[in-house]
Amino acid sequence: MNNMGxxxxxxxxxxxxxRLRIALTIFGCSIGLLVFIIGNACMEGYFYNLYRDAYLFxxxxxxxxxxxxxxxxxxxxxxxxxxxxxxxxSGDTFFVSSNKYYYNGVKVENNISYIGVNQNDFSNIILSKxxxxxxCTKSKLIYGRGITDADIQNKNHVAVVEKNTAQLLFQTDNCxxxxxxxxxxYGYIELEIVGVIDTLGIxxxxxxxxxxxxxxxxxxxxxxxxxxxxxxxxxxxxxKDDVKEIRVLVYDENNYKEAVSGFTMIMREMDLxxxxxxxxxxxxxxxxxxWNLKTTxxxxxxxxxxxxxxxxxxxxxxxxxxxxxEIGIRRAIGASKFDILxxxxxxxMLIAVISAFxxxxxxxxxxxxxxxxxxxxxxxxxxxxxxLRLLFATFGIAALQGILFSVVPAIVAARVDPTETIRxx
Amino acid sequence: MIEMINISKSYNGERQILRDLTLHIRDxxxxxxxxxxxxxxxxxxxxxxxxxxxxxxxxxxAGRSVDKISDTEISAIRCCHIGFIFQSYNLIHNMxxxxxxxxxxxxxxxxRPDWKKRIEEKMSALGIWHLKNQFxxxxxxxxxxxxxxxxxxxxxxxxxxxxxxTGNLDVDNANIIFETLRELHRQKKTIVMVTHNTYVASxxxxxxxxxxxxxxx
Ligand SMILES: Nc1ncnc2c1ncn2[C@@H]1O[C@H](COP(=O)(O)OP(=O)(O)OP(=O)(O)O)[C@@H](O)[C@H]1O
Ligand SMILES: [Mg+2]
Numbered sequence: 001m002n003n004m005g006x007x008x009x010x011x012x013x014x015x016x017x018x019r020l021r022i023a024l025t026i027f028g029c030s031i032g033l034l035v036f037i038i039g040n041a042c043m044e045g046y047f048y049n050l051y052r053d054a055y056l057f058x059x060x061x062x063x064x065x066x067x068x069x070x071x072x073x074x075x076x077x078x079x080x081x082x083x084x085x086x087x088x089x090s091g092d093t094f095f096v097s098s099n100k101y102y103y104n105g106v107k108v109e110n111n112i113s114y115i116g117v118n119q120n121d122f123s124n125i126i127l128s129k130x131x132x133x134x135x136c137t138k139s140k141l142i143y144g145r146g147i148t149d150a151d152i153q154n155k156n157h158v159a160v161v162e163k164n165t166a167q168l169l170f171q172t173d174n175c176x177x178x179x180x181x182x183x184x185x186y187g188y189i190e191l192e193i194v195g196v197i198d199t200l201g202i203x204x205x206x207x208x209x210x211x212x213x214x215x216x217x218x219x220x221x222x223x224x225x226x227x228x229x230x231x232x233x234x235x236x237x238x239x240k241d242d243v244k245e246i247r248v249l250v251y252d253e254n255n256y257k258e259a260v261s262g263f264t265m266i267m268r269e270m271d272l273x274x275x276x277x278x279x280x281x282x283x284x285x286x287x288x289x290x291w292n293l294k295t296t297x298x299x300x301x302x303x304x305x306x307x308x309x310x311x312x313x314x315x316x317x318x319x320x321x322x323x324x325x326e327i328g329i330r331r332a333i334g335a336s337k338f339d340i341l342x343x344x345x346x347x348x349m350l351i352a353v354i355s356a357f358x359x360x361x362x363x364x365x366x367x368x369x370x371x372x373x374x375x376x377x378x379x380x381x382x383x384x385x386x387x388l389r390l391l392f393a394t395f396g397i398a399a400l401q402g403i404l405f406s407v408v409p410a411i412v413a414a415r416v417d418p419t420e421t422i423r424x425x
Numbered sequence: 426m427i428e429m430i431n432i433s434k435s436y437n438g439e440r441q442i443l444r445d446l447t448l449h450i451r452d453x454x455x456x457x458x459x460x461x462x463x464x465x466x467x468x469x470x471x472x473x474x475x476x477x478x479x480x481x482x483x484x485x486x487a488g489r490s491v492d493k494i495s496d497t498e499i500s501a502i503r504c505c506h507i508g509f510i511f512q513s514y515n516l517i518h519n520m521x522x523x524x525x526x527x528x529x530x531x532x533x534x535x536x537r538p539d540w541k542k543r544i545e546e547k548m549s550a551l552g553i554w555h556l557k558n559q560f561x562x563x564x565x566x567x568x569x570x571x572x573x574x575x576x577x578x579x580x581x582x583x584x585x586x587x588x589x590x591t592g593n594l595d596v597d598n599a600n601i602i603f604e605t606l607r608e609l610h611r612q613k614k615t616i617v618m619v620t621h622n623t624y625v626a627s628x629x630x631x632x633x634x635x636x637x638x639x640x641x642x
Binding site: 005018325330333334335338339419422 | 509
């Protein structure tokens with residue numbers, strides 16, 4: 001047995017022997033650290049989603065405006081000639097029918113929205129939206145044809161649907177030639193399906209939702225959102241009042257910045273109070289939210305850690321009082337003030353690090369549990385992840401806390417006068 | 426080994442416990458100090474054992490003046506050169522016998538013997554090896570005192586200070602302790618032992634009586 005071994009045995013094992021005190025201290029400390037870990041994991045998850053939305057917001061190619069007539073006119077007349085863009089208008093109040101389709105015994109209700117298309121770009125990137133997120137996806141025409149310039153010019157009653165829509169409406173992929181009847185403000189219009197494109201990027205969560213809902217045996221309706229692509233001129237003619245938003249796709253990524261400022265300027269000149277949403281603005285918003293959240297969270301964490309630290313101080317000072325006799329003996333047989341100081345600092349550190357260890361394990365368990373529950377009951381793939389960085393931070397904070405808050409008790413302990421204490425018994 | 430020159434000590438400046446004591450304890454000498462209760466015997470030992478540093482006068486240990494040296498140095502001397510056997514055993518209760526005895530090893534910086542062997546040696550010599558994993562509160566007075574002695578002797582100190590080592594013990598146990606001290610005397614250790622009365626047949630070289638803060642042969 002070397003000095004280290006003796007040191008370990010006599011300082012650390014003995015420390016751990018006072019179980020109740022240690023358990024309480026570690027518990028108090030762990031709670032603080034656990035809040036730190038889970039809070040951080042939640043924030044990281046939230047930020048991840050926030051930024052994912054922003055980044056998924058079409059690789060520099062989309063702008064969004066609200067759907068007023070003026071906006072549309074501005075886009076058509078002032079913007080389109082200057083930038084290589086495609087303009088879509090879209091709204092939600094577009095019913096194919098109120099039919100409910102049966103899918104494995106479950107009623108499937110189709111909510112179909114229209115997207116007005118301005119040019120035949122089904123061989124190009126197409127803008128789609130799922131779960132309030134915009135995607136620019138490369139589409140692929142699998143049957144029939146796309147919407148042609150002639151369709152647009154002549155306001156032909158034609159439509160292109162996605163494959164999954166075709167399946168749900170007609171139980172077949174290839175529904176070219178079929179007719180759908182749509183309700184709109186002006187009444188009914190009939191549209192001939194001229195083309196089917198591959199299903200556009202459905203979000204993970206969508207798939208999960210559907211799978212989940214389908215797996216449940218009760219006869220609950222499930223809703224699927226589909227888009228039907230029609231010539232924009234039709235939208236102008238029949239559904240103008242329903243248009244909720246106009247999306248602009250800027251094909252040339254290099255032009256994007258310029259286009260955004262161009263749009264913004266023109267819109268401002270025309271005194272249109274519409275909001276422009278771009279990836280940049282989303283990122284900016286995300287940054288802002290992140291900063292605000294982080295600041296708030298950090299303040300809360302500092303408070304929590306201070307409180308759990310004060311708990312440490314109290315318990316430690318208390319334990320010094322209780323251990324005066326032991327300290328006196330240690331001093332009497334040769335421990336210097338410094339030795340005692342170090343012993344108490346070390347104890348503080350050790351307790352803090354053990355707390356960090358427990359807090360980390362608890363954090364990992366809680367996060368995994370939460371992930372499962374959220375996925376199972378809310379169908380949201382919200383992953384609370386504990387990164388290595390977070391674990392390091394936890395241990396760092398714990399160590400710092402241990403040192404900071406054991407300084408006072410350690411100094412109190414080091415000042416114990418051996419002659420005062422060894423008289424007792 | 427221990428040189429006291431005009432040592433005075435009072436608590437709170439009122440009660441003079443030690444008055445102008447001058448005493449030279451040579452290497453390997455065995456000194457016994459007797460005195461009534463409250464005479465200041467423990468105080469005397471605390472001063473020469475470097476526990477109590479609020480005294481007037483000059484104190485030298487092994488030729489070195491210790492009046493003004495730092496806490497770290499004092500602690501090192503206390504640790505490695507002085508073995509203190511306290512009046513009340515002063516063992517730590519939530520530690521085992523073995524842990525109590527090994528305690529000085531933590532503070533013996535620089536010394537690196539095979540502690541385990543050393544501890545076993547000391548404990549066997551005092552007949553307490555079988556108690557190694559016991560906790561202090563379950564020991565008898567005689568056993569506690571032997572544990573305290575084993576702890577005091579762990580680092581082979583040159584000076585042994587014993588404050589009424591047999592105060593609470595029966596005759597048999599007391600004899601074991603005295604025999605241990607005589608054995609240490611034979612090993613040329615410097616020993617200062619404090620007792621209530623001279624009745625004890627200690628085999629000391631000199632016996633002093635402490636009264637009114639003075640020492641009398
Ligand atoms: N810290 C202190 N403050 C004030 N007075 C003290 C202090 N320590 C000891 N005394 C007093 O000093 C006197 C001597 O005490 P000391 O313990 O040295 O006596 P003693 O000779 O060892 O007695 P005993 O034989 O009972 O152990 C006592 O009257 C005691 O009350
Ligand atoms: Mg005494």
